[in-house]
Amino acid sequence: MKTENRKITIDDVARALNISKTTVSRAISGKGRVGEKTRNMVMEYIKENNYRPNPIAKGLAESRTYNIAVVWPADYDYMDLPFFQRCVVGMNKITSANDMDILICMTRGEDIGELARIVENKKADGVILTRTLIEDPAADYLISRGFPFVSIGTSTNDEIITVDNNNFDACRELTAILATQKTKKLALLGGDPNHVITHTRYKGFEAGLKQAGARVNEKLVNLGVNTERRVSELLNEYMKLGAECIICMDDMLCDMLIRCCRNEGVDIPGDLRIASFYDSKLLANSDPPITSLHFDDFMIGQRAAEMILRLTNGDEVEKEVIDEYEVILKGSTK
Amino acid sequence: MKTENRKITIDDVARALNISKTTVSRAISGKGRVGEKTRNMVMEYIKENNYRPNPIAKGLAESRTYNIAVVWPADYDYMDLPFFQRCVVGMNKITSANDMDILICMTRGEDIGELARIVENKKADGVILTRTLIEDPAADYLISRGFPFVSIGTSTNDEIITVDNNNFDACRELTAILATQKTKKLALLGGDPNHVITHTRYKGFEAGLKQAGARVNEKLVNLGVNTERRVSELLNEYMKLGAECIICMDDMLCDMLIRCCRNEGVDIPGDLRIASFYDSKLLANSDPPITSLHFDDFMIGQRAAEMILRLTNGDEVEKEVIDEYEVILKGSTK
């Protein structure tokens, strides 16, 4: 009972069939002409003997890895957002269907050292960036190296191939709906101004107000908010200015705001309405449930993966915008 | 202005220095004797010319990949739990410090096809399973292939090298604290009985009651709960039986339970106390905030990564238990 554990190689196949490696290789890859009969013989043999070409050797010969690197931010602020995880599940559906794998690569603030290592070492054939920044060292680096990549999110740099949800329209629509109720005084609480999405959401907010015949009140808009202390200050300011509704750019801000309201005895939606430009399962089920937008993270991951695969195959790839968002009106806006 | 983009190889280094590849290889790897002078010369040259050995070629020669595969469940139930994502961030800290990378690999229910592909194709040197099951096809497969792996979570199979939080003690402690208040009638809502953790938590619950001089009331314990409908039914049953406190095994159940209570007009903690055996940032901030346990996901990922690296280096590795949990008492249990 010898358990031959050594993996069978292309050489073994060739020898067993009394043909050359070249022929076997051609039969499998489909490149180059092979006799019908020979091909069948090879295909049958490898099926029966469960031969799988070694992707490392293949990679060495082809200068490929059959891996896609996905870049995540490792900052604590983002570690809890299920967004990245959900994207990856979507990407995996595509990559695994193409016998490719996903490599996880972290950036820590400005530090793109790990990405650089992966690129220099050729450990992946392409890269997916999971967010776009105004000042974006990762994207700049990849461009400078001429390394294929796509970004999730809209970019200020037009050469970058991106896939994004239609955040602008979604935010515009939600804002317009809220503004055309009796409520006119809408306020905004925004995140990191180095994120392109922050500006997109702001533009959507602006357009939504315009559409409803209202205008942005600069005093009711603040970006770069990232602490509960700051949220609390702004809540007080906004209330003094007579804000009727506050929209948060994401649910971490929204979560903070809810807590501040509770501490200050501000009733939602009685004294103040609240909405978020990005959904969270848990917030949508909180008391009161929070009005928000919903995007399909799984889907956007899938699209990004499809695009980078095409790109690494040398095909032309165009930017994409996904329009399937949902506006979910809940108790927090009556 | 020729941009020599071709990567420099070990051959280039050797030729430039008028020595053989062998010597260069030895100087870099540290294996085999090399003259002090020669080594310095090599090291200096590769630093200046920014030479990095190609890991694919290295891998082909050594039969290694410098990748670790991390296995995630792709089921919808788990897609939202930040646990897996946080683990990976922890693992990455270790792997990247060792010039290794993380490959993501999904299992879908019983389907371990992708894991098998990665193992058969030798696309990783070792595997980390992120949960343990009673009936565990992934672990069984890896054992049968003799492929190195570690599991996060306690296993019923003693040969498996695991790293786990001390769930038993944590659950025991929380239960005991809740039971030694005036409350004696504790109920339990549990998840998938194929997960080892479900049983561990149950044992902890049992031990906690015992410690408090109480005993498990079988009618107040139900495992395998996974729908809101079922939670609602059980809430009614438990209330009829006079339950004073319900502990949920995780925060998805807890979230459902809170919603059911709201629907049924059950006041927390007035009519009923609630706690969870696994924490969620959002639940801890809900109204009322939920009493729960807290574990360090980042840390457990780190440990798992350290273990698999040692294992792939052929070192002996022992099971580990991490004792740093926190019991967080909040408003939901008064």
Next chain:
DNA sequence: TTGTAAGCGTTATCAA
């Protein structure tokens, strides 16, 4: 201490 040459398992070039 250093070098030669044979792998590692593929693909690709060039003849036959």
Next chain:
DNA sequence: TTGATAACGCTTACAA
């Protein structure tokens, strides 16, 4: 349609 044979870039016996 097929087959030698040389890459791909590195490690590692075995020699010197």
